[in-house]
Amino acid sequence: MATKKMHFSSQVSDFDRRLLRVFKTVVESGGFTAAEVELNVTRSAISASMADLEKRMGFRLCHRGRTGFSLTDAGHQVHEHTLGLLGSLDSFRRQVNAIHSSLKGELSIGITDNLITMRRMRIVHSLQRLKQQAPEVTINIRMLPPNEIEKGVLNGQFHIGMVPRLRPAPGLDHFPMYEEESGLYCGEQHPLFGIPDSELTADRVLKHDAVAPAYAQPKDIQRIYQRHKIDATVSDREGVAFLLMTGCFIGILGKQG
Known part of the structure; x- marks a missing residue:
């Protein structure tokens, strides 16, 4: 009986290399559970990466289950x-790197919108130091929703991305930048504007139309939106600000400072 042979494609992509690094860590850690700490992702995310790699290879790489790894x-x-x-x-x-005495090339970055006013947002200072130390590096920045940024980093479109921490994404390394505090806002023409906080009950606030982002949100923010009457959606936080200024909506934005 003839044996069907499966061949790996001729090009090894950035995504392939990320999967192989996950595989290497799993092997060195002795299993999926131990690799969770090293990779800082969930076991289900590791399992998904391994399944992707096995599909890419065309054969099974490991045994996992009750008998162990x-x-x-x-x-x-x-x-x-x-x-x-x-x-x-x-x-x-x-x-x-040893050939060059200084860094050269391009650095592509994906950033979630409306972070520029955050005083604790360190990317401006980081880019400043990079340009001072490596003036020949070309910096490319694109402002996109978080899910598009994650996809861009995974497929090699971006070298690095800055997004809210929603969930661990398989194949990505996460590094915390800062904590952001959010608040519920309305514009100065809104009926709730100017009412003392002591008189703002939940029932009173929930009667008003709200605007919500169309992209993924942290679970605590999702629970808040579930209580509101959502009558508008936007692709970014600048869109939230625009609708708040109409005086017709309330919505959540990050507190500046």
């Missing part, structure tokens, strides 16, 4: 090849 014969071979590939990439990076 173990590599298949193919998994052992792929792990060895992964170490060689990632080691070669690191070596190439070091060798190329």
Whole structure:
């Protein structure tokens, strides 16, 4: 009986390399559970990454379940090849960096809208230092909703992205920047504007139309929106501000400072 052979595509993408790094960490940690801490993602996210890699490879890499974690014969071979590939990439990076006395190239960044006024938002100072230390680097910034930024980092469109921390995304490393406090706002022409806080009961506030972002929100913010009558949606926080200024809506925005 003939054996069907599956071939890996000729191009190894950034996404492939991220999956291989997850696989390497899982093997070195001895399983999915132990790798959660090292990768800072959930076990389900790790499982999804491993399933994607196995689908990409065309064969099973490991056994997981009640009997514990173990590599298949193919998994052992792929792990060895992964170490060689990632080691070669690191070596190439070091060798190329040694050629230049200064950084060159492009840095593509995806940023969630309306962070510029946050005093604790450190990206401005980071970009300033980067430009001072590496004046030949070209900086490209795009303002997009969080889910589009995550996709952009995963597919290699962006080198780095800045988004609210909603959930761990498989294949991404997360680093906290700052904590943001949110508040419920209305415009100066809104009926609630100027009413003392002591008189603002929940029933009184919930009677008014609200505007909500169309992109994903943290769970605590989702619970708040579920209580309101949503009569408008927007693609970004600037859209929230525009509708609040009409005096017809209330909505949640980050507090500045």
